[in-house]
Amino acid sequence: xxxxxxETQGNWLSPEDLQQARDQMPVVYVDAIPVRVDDRGLxxxxxxxxxxxxxxxxxxxxVSGRVRKGxxxxxxxxxxxxxxxGPLALPRVPASxxxxxxxxxxxxxxxxxFVDERQHAVxxxxxxxxxxxxxxxxHALEIAWLTPLxxxxxxxxxxxxxxxxxxxxxxxxxxGVLP
Amino acid sequence: xxxxxxETQGNWLSPEDLQQARDQMPVVYVDAIPVRVDDRGLxxxxxxxxxxxxxxxxxxxxVSGRVRKGxxxxxxxxxxxxxxxGPLALPRVPASxxxxxxxxxxxxxxxxxFVDERQHAVxxxxxxxxxxxxxxxxHALEIAWLTPLxxxxxxxxxxxxxxxxxxxxxxxxxxGVLP
Amino acid sequence: xxxxxxETQGNWLSPEDLQQARDQMPVVYVDAIPVRVDDRGLxxxxxxxxxxxxxxxxxxxxVSGRVRKGxxxxxxxxxxxxxxxGPLALPRVPASxxxxxxxxxxxxxxxxxFVDERQHAVxxxxxxxxxxxxxxxxHALEIAWLTPLxxxxxxxxxxxxxxxxxxxxxxxxxxGVLP
Amino acid sequence: xxxxxxETQGNWLSPEDLQQARDQMPVVYVDAIPVRVDDRGLxxxxxxxxxxxxxxxxxxxxVSGRVRKGxxxxxxxxxxxxxxxGPLALPRVPASxxxxxxxxxxxxxxxxxFVDERQHAVxxxxxxxxxxxxxxxxHALEIAWLTPLxxxxxxxxxxxxxxxxxxxxxxxxxxGVLP
Numbered sequence: 001x002x003x004x005x006x007e008t009q010g011n012w013l014s015p016e017d018l019q020q021a022r023d024q025m026p027v028v029y030v031d032a033i034p035v036r037v038d039d040r041g042l043x044x045x046x047x048x049x050x051x052x053x054x055x056x057x058x059x060x061x062x063v064s065g066r067v068r069k070g071x072x073x074x075x076x077x078x079x080x081x082x083x084x085x086g087p088l089a090l091p092r093v094p095a096s097x098x099x100x101x102x103x104x105x106x107x108x109x110x111x112x113x114f115v116d117e118r119q120h121a122v123x124x125x126x127x128x129x130x131x132x133x134x135x136x137x138x139h140a141l142e143i144a145w146l147t148p149l150x151x152x153x154x155x156x157x158x159x160x161x162x163x164x165x166x167x168x169x170x171x172x173x174x175x176g177v178l179p
Numbered sequence: 180x181x182x183x184x185x186e187t188q189g190n191w192l193s194p195e196d197l198q199q200a201r202d203q204m205p206v207v208y209v210d211a212i213p214v215r216v217d218d219r220g221l222x223x224x225x226x227x228x229x230x231x232x233x234x235x236x237x238x239x240x241x242v243s244g245r246v247r248k249g250x251x252x253x254x255x256x257x258x259x260x261x262x263x264x265g266p267l268a269l270p271r272v273p274a275s276x277x278x279x280x281x282x283x284x285x286x287x288x289x290x291x292x293f294v295d296e297r298q299h300a301v302x303x304x305x306x307x308x309x310x311x312x313x314x315x316x317x318h319a320l321e322i323a324w325l326t327p328l329x330x331x332x333x334x335x336x337x338x339x340x341x342x343x344x345x346x347x348x349x350x351x352x353x354x355g356v357l358p
Numbered sequence: 359x360x361x362x363x364x365e366t367q368g369n370w371l372s373p374e375d376l377q378q379a380r381d382q383m384p385v386v387y388v389d390a391i392p393v394r395v396d397d398r399g400l401x402x403x404x405x406x407x408x409x410x411x412x413x414x415x416x417x418x419x420x421v422s423g424r425v426r427k428g429x430x431x432x433x434x435x436x437x438x439x440x441x442x443x444g445p446l447a448l449p450r451v452p453a454s455x456x457x458x459x460x461x462x463x464x465x466x467x468x469x470x471x472f473v474d475e476r477q478h479a480v481x482x483x484x485x486x487x488x489x490x491x492x493x494x495x496x497h498a499l500e501i502a503w504l505t506p507l508x509x510x511x512x513x514x515x516x517x518x519x520x521x522x523x524x525x526x527x528x529x530x531x532x533x534g535v536l537p
Numbered sequence: 538x539x540x541x542x543x544e545t546q547g548n549w550l551s552p553e554d555l556q557q558a559r560d561q562m563p564v565v566y567v568d569a570i571p572v573r574v575d576d577r578g579l580x581x582x583x584x585x586x587x588x589x590x591x592x593x594x595x596x597x598x599x600v601s602g603r604v605r606k607g608x609x610x611x612x613x614x615x616x617x618x619x620x621x622x623g624p625l626a627l628p629r630v631p632a633s634x635x636x637x638x639x640x641x642x643x644x645x646x647x648x649x650x651f652v653d654e655r656q657h658a659v660x661x662x663x664x665x666x667x668x669x670x671x672x673x674x675x676h677a678l679e680i681a682w683l684t685p686l687x688x689x690x691x692x693x694x695x696x697x698x699x700x701x702x703x704x705x706x707x708x709x710x711x712x713g714v715l716p
Contacts, residue, residue: 013382021382024375025427028384028480040253041272069383069478072469073460074219092271093220095306096279097355097462101713102431102455102482111430112713120427122386122482124460127274166715173710176276176638176649178703192561200561203554204606207563207659248562248657251648252639276641280534281610281634281661290609291534299606301565301661303639345536352531355459355470357524398611399630432577450629451578453664454637455713485632534634 013068022119029123030076031103032063033171034085036145037129043175046151046168047134048160049084050142054118058141060159062167064123073097073124081128084140090132099124100174103167114163127171148177192247201298208302209256210282211242212350213264215324216308222354225330225347226309227339228263229321233297237320239338241346243302252276252303260307263319269311278303279353282346293342306350327356371426380477387481388435389461390421391529392443394503395487401533404509404526405492406518407442408500412476416499418517420525422481431455431482439486442498448490457482458532461525472521485529506535550605559656566660567614568640569600570708571622573682574666580712583688583705584671585697586621587679591655595678597696599704601660610634610661618665621677627669636661637711640704651700664708685714 013021021027034047048060065080067073074093081091103123105116134143146156152172157165172178192200200206213226227239244259246252253272260270282302284295315322325335331351336344351357371379379385392405406418423438425431432451439449461481463474492501504514510530515523530536550558558564571584585597602617604610611630618628640660642653671680683693689709694702709715 017382021379023427024371024379025383026386026425026429028386035274037274040251040257041274042253043274067384067480069381070464071384072219072462073480074221078219092308094273095214095216095220095222095308095354097460098353098456098458099460100275100456101711102457104430104455106428122425122431124480129271129274169706169715170710170713173707173715174277174638175274176707178706178710196561200558202606203550203558204562205565205604205608207565246563246659248560249643250563251641252659276639277635277637278639279635280532281636283609283634285607301604301610303659348527348536349531349534352528352536353459355528357527357531393632395632397630398609398615399632400611401632430577432579436577450666452631453572453574453578453580453666453712456637456711458633487629487632532635533632 026120026122028067029064029103029105029121030067030073030080031123031125031167032077032081032091032128033125033168034063034081034091034128034130034134035175041129043127043148043172043177045145045147046172047085047130048144048146048151048156049136049140050144051084051140059161060156061164063128066121077126077128081130083137085130085143086133086135086137088133088135089130092129092131094126094128099126101125101170103163105163109162112163113166116162125167125171127175148172149179152179205299205301207246208243208282208284208300209246209252209259210302210304210346211256211260211270211307212304212347213242213260213270213307213309213313214354220308222306222327222351222356224324224326225351226264226313227323227325227330227335228315228319229323230263230319238340239335240343242307245300256305256307260309262316264309264322265312265314265316267312267314268309271308271310273305273307278305280304280349282342284342288341291342292345295341304346304350306354327351328358331358384478384480386425387422387461387463387479388425388431388438389481389483389525390435390439390449390486391483391526392421392439392449392486392488392492393533399487401485401506401530401535403503403505404530405443405488406502406504406509406514407494407498408502409498417519418514419522421486424479435484435486439488441495443488443501444491444493444495446491446493447488450487450489452484452486457484459483459528461521463521467520470521471524474520483525483529485533506530507537510537563657563659565604566601566640566642566658567604567610567617568660568662568704569614569618569628569665570662570705571600571618571628571665571667571671572712578666580664580685580709580714582682582684583709584622584667585681585683585688585693586673586677587681588677596698597693598701600665603658614663614665618667620674622667622680623670623672623674625670625672626667629666629668631663631665636663638662638707640700642700646699649700650703653699662704662708664712685709686716689716
């Protein structure tokens with residue numbers, strides 16, 4: 001999860017305050033798996049971001065970020081999608097708040113296999129169909145749209161670190177398009 | 180559920196064959212609750228059809244109909260939505276096949292409270308955001324778009340017979356907009 | 359949500375630290391609706407706690423409480439259920455982490471209708487069948503098991519404050535037993 | 538899906554009538570993935586049946602079978618679980634009718650990858666925790682309880698034909714225990 005590094009502007013939480021809160025409690029996150037769908041709603045492509053992590057490494061990732069105090073989950077989803085996919089993207093946030101899963105990130109990889117070195121995060125995960133033009137913005141270098149079959153190639157899966165390969169499989173299982 | 184009366188054209192199942200199959204097995208149905216959503220996916224309005232039942236009565240109803248042999252559930256959803264809301268409607272069929280509930284219709288109202296006098300039907304129920312222009316087509320006389328609050332007025336609920344008032348409440352509970 | 363008042367013992371977060379974290383971020387919560395089910399899994403009764411709020415008022419409520427740092431969501435569910443229903447209760451925590459809804463509590467009642475005066479909480483809500491003997495423990499004065507029909511009586515609904523009546527209806531909608 | 542071959546006794550549908558109905562409409566099915574769970578509801582083991590197909594081949598499979606006319610989905614689940622796991626099994630059928638997915642079986646493997654040579658079936662799929670003693674009954678030769686990791690070994694996956702390996706992955710994705 002790389003979201004926080006892009007929240008420096010416009011965020012009312014200083015790095016020190018955020019760190020202090022992280023030391024006390026789990027942090028509420030959202031994960032959004034961007035997809036292209038056909039007329040029948042069937043997933044045809046998955047959007048993968050190529051982005052720099054807070055360590056400066058390049059990683060494939062999904063849209064992910066923190067829910068702010070006072071912010072609705074829907075608004076956090078929209079904000080992070082716009083931040084990562086650009087202002088011309090037209091996300092179709094699901095009508096129901098029921099996530100397809102809850103992802104528990106821990107610094108210790110042995111707890112759930114979902115890893116965030118900085119914090120314990122509890123993330124609501126959604127599949128979000130996106131229309132319109134998507135452009136990498138801010139920290140994202142590239143957005144690649146891959147068919148489910150291509151996204152499940154070993155080359156791609158290995159680039160989805162910290163449990164994100166599993167999150168991809170869970171999202172596609174939910175959509176009924178697991179290869 | 181009024182769908183069958185409109186399936187006379189283009190349906191490869193004669194009334195006799197359909198009746199015979201109904202006598203043997205439960206029938207697979209889909210129910211679609213059409214909604215308008217805002218940019219954040221939040222339901223703002225619910226689409227209610229005013230239609231004539233197979234008995235000639237006027238009833239408020241949702242989009243509902245049979246899944247044909249060989250037809251994908253997604254295609255059945257699209258077909259029934261287009262049939263009821265017209266060709267200019269742009270339905271956003273959910274990316275996941277997971278329905279928000281399964282509705283079991285029986286001729287006997289005491290079994291589940293969901294009633295279909297003609298048959299035992301097992302229906303996969305989905306909330307479907309619809310963009311574009313919706314026009315009543317074929318058997319539907321009118322489409323009314325009501326806010327959740329208006330849709331839950333006693334006047335409207337009483338017109339949603341055979342358990343449809345409960346289906347409306349279940350759909351809005353799922354969307355987190357139960358008044 | 360009354361959970362925090364019972365966390366004084368054994369909680370590694372001082373009231374000051376908790377307050378400080380609450381000032382920065384939304385707090386991760388779980389809500390559990392305890393139910394009795396028959397052999398087929400059908401809900402027959404709903405467990406309602408009568409408990410004192412942090413203001414000293416008596417209120418009907420469900421099991422609810424904070425997820426601690428480092429704690430799995432499942433473990434938080436079990437901990438709060440045991441705290442409220444006693445050590446002889448046998449909860450059947452669902453196999454899937456997918457909640458039936460996400461409840462967003464705010465101090466301001468106008469945001470979602472779910473109210474927590476102390477904080478912004480994002481709560482994962484589950485229906486949890488419970489076997490065994492349930493005894494009110496700690497802050498709970500009484501556990502009443504009501505049929506869905508009885509739980510939906512106006513007398514009871516009015517005692518479910520801060521949006522809990524709506525949470526009850528959402529839970530029963532999910533279980534297909536909305537009266 | 539092997540259920541029908543065991544329904545000869547006590548089934549009020551003759552093979553001819555069943556065939557005739559199958560020729561007209563999709564057939565309503567249920568799939569149940571039996572699991573063992575720990576105190577927190579976490580899946581520890583998956584129950585795999587070794588059974589003879591209607592062709593006489595040996596296959597790994599889950600509990601699966603038809604919903605009869607007039608039968609509730611819950612009752613069909615219980616009936617098929619008891620048939621396959623024996624009368625001492627204690628299944629915990631979920632409180633909600635919402636399935637984790639809908640499986641569409643077709644004779645043609647190219648449609649969805651879920652194959653039933655005999656029919657078009659629309660199956661509601663549930664994960665069902667089972668307590669008590671499970672004994673293979675009727676057509677099942679053996680029940681093997683495997684950890685998720687063992688169940689995902691290539692040796693086992695290859696024995697789960699007709700899309701059942703994918704159903705297993707979908708069920709474990711839903712439960713958050715995808716290896």
